[in-house]
Amino acid sequence: MTRTTRTGALAACLAASLAVAGCTDSGTADTGTSTLNIATMTFPQSLDPAQAVGSALPYFQATYDTLVKREPDGELRPMLATEWQYNADRTELGLTLRKDAKFADGTVFDAAAVKANMERFKTGGGADAKWLKDLESVAVDDPTHVTLKLRQPNPAMLFYLSDAAGLMANPAAFDKGDGLKTTPDGTGPYRLDRTKTTVGTKWVYQRNPDYWGEPLPYETLTMSFFDNETAIVNGLKTGQVNAALLQSADQQISIESDPRMKTTEQEFDFQGLLLFDRGGKLTPALKDARVRQALNLAIDRKTMLEAIRQNRGEITSQVFGPDTHGYDRKLDTYYAHDPARAKELLRTAGHAEGFTLKLPRIAAIVNDALAASLASDLEAVGVKLVWDDLDGASAVQKVFTDRAYSGMVMNMGQSSSDWVVVDELVNPGAFNMFGTSDATVRELVPRVQSGTAEQAGAAVRALGEHLVKEAWFVPFYRMTYLHVSDGSVTIRPQSGMAVPSIYNYSPAK
């Protein structure tokens, strides 16, 4: 190549790049009125219902129906099951199924599909598989009737059927290897558009023309995953995102100043210290209820809420949320900030010199302000708080697998089902990892589980009060989350879920 050619090539390159750099086409993403683009910070590990988890439910709701529909207020309504009936001792739940629902390949949904799905969910290794631990077997009575046989009554069974455990996939797809993980096959209102979907970032669903039910208001539903709220907020402001949930108080404030946005508040997660070691295995002092009460009294919830969440939330001393029967408004303020009383309790419990409490800290949950605030509140009554700084992955490993800590500061979703709360936080399991209990709890829990609605209601209220008085937990506050739309969508929050069901969106009028 001659020198001239080389110089020419260089010059041509420069000119071409100038031309490209000079172009400015301000085309924007397609956001027609028939498209709903929801931004979320949760994504499903797979679209196979056997591995579904409640928090990722909207991704599944698009292509699968659940047996029971959960309305925004938590009420249970017919969906694939049109009727349900318990037997006298509530160990058998009979379901009547609809006849006109069809899977993607045209197969009719029937009782055999329910049996296959429920058995698969139970053994499929998903995070919520434990929900069906009380399910003994599923009997197919005829194509439109099944009976779920339970080992013992489970008051949350219908709730589970309105959530991950109730999602129904086409049994014909079960044998196709990992097919369902990325290619869902259900009876739902949408079908996944594989060509426009990039798993991990954007899932695009097109309306199912053969849907048995009322079509949803949007032709196309897009779920976009983001790992930060800044991008979501920018997307909302430019109309590229139609709806999203904002958790951070700062982002909430920034969006509220924009007059185009429509916002709806919801209190869902509570933040607090979950004490696991009520038996005093790792921290002997925690065995004494007075010590646990002292921790509750030492915390200045109002100041924490103000400084950390900019007052976006409600202080609380209980783990039951407002949508449950176990909730009692009075218990929200049961423990007022009273360091003197806390010290007195510690002294009478034999810990006048205080003790050391070691807790894991994940910076994403316990920010510097919260860490400092908790440490100084506890220090003031003589309890030395030692934070073990851990990344999310190793914290989960150390807390839940190695059981190395007496408690952990966490954000917990508040279910609308009493039994879900009891089973998750009170019964021995992941969040009661040392399996601690006491006589009152042992007496009340079976009543919540097996009693009539009235008996169960009374028992769960008593249980809620007992847990607060015995200081099983140190809750701080429920956090206000903000559902935001770019102005084009009306969003109804979903009871018992941080993210709304896909049925809760409609065009703004």
Added chain:
Amino acid sequence: MLTFITRRIASGALLLAVISFLTYVLLSVPDTDVGRQLLGQGADQAAVDAKNTSLGLDRPVWEQYADWLSHAVRGDLGTSWFTSEDVTQAVLGRLPVTASLMLGVTLVTTVVSFLLGVWAGVRRGAVDRVVQVLGVVGYALPGFLVTLVLVLVFAVELNWFPAIGYIPFTDSPGGWLSTITLPVLALSVASVAGVSQQVRGAVIDVLRQDYVRTLRARGLPASRIVLRHVLRNACAPALSVLGMQFVGLLGGAVVVEQIFGLPGIGSMTVTYTTRGDIPVIMALVMLTVVGVVLINLLVDIMIGWLNPKARVA
């Protein structure tokens, strides 16, 4: 030249093998409970154990690595633990986004840096001082700040460009350009600042050479001297820096892709690394190593092509 390229590719392959082994071992050292990560805090321990077994995590690390390697050499990079997608598909799906960014930034950097650098180097005086100040400012500004300001001004306020998202070139060339313009500009600021200073320095150095004085004395027009002789000799150091900038862009791309919500390799690296998704991280590390080796090779070839003297050196 052929021997040179062959040698470089062979050493690249060796580098790939060593880095893949080290990465796998390092990723396995933290002994993170992947099953627990996957199933969440509320899952039963039995389910967690079953998950770990199904992923083969109960085997020794060397055995897991050998398994990964034997599949990888056959082109099977496995399945993501966290999204169940095929790793090759997942990475290939995101590659065009990051490739668009990097090529865009390289183009912008090349054009702007050479223009500014040559201008400052030849004219000196006030122009030179302004370019130098701009260089320092551009280099000192934090990348995320530049990015946020660009989004707020040009996307949110003026609405000239979309604030988030990516439109593939094949869907709409105009849309593609609109989605990558702001990210490319954001990434180009520091890049231009660095490379333009190099070009300026190199141009000044070359202008001081005896042969330039001789050419001037022979009455050659200044523009011809600069374009034909100075620029070619000044190219080598500038291209080396450009190559390094290109590699360094991966780091900058992480921030920019997150702020613009771009489904690229940068944001993917962060998301999947924090989750400990070994099959995906391994693929990304391999891709990066191959990229770095290729870019360095390309830079060397280009320097040799533009400046024959470098081939001898």
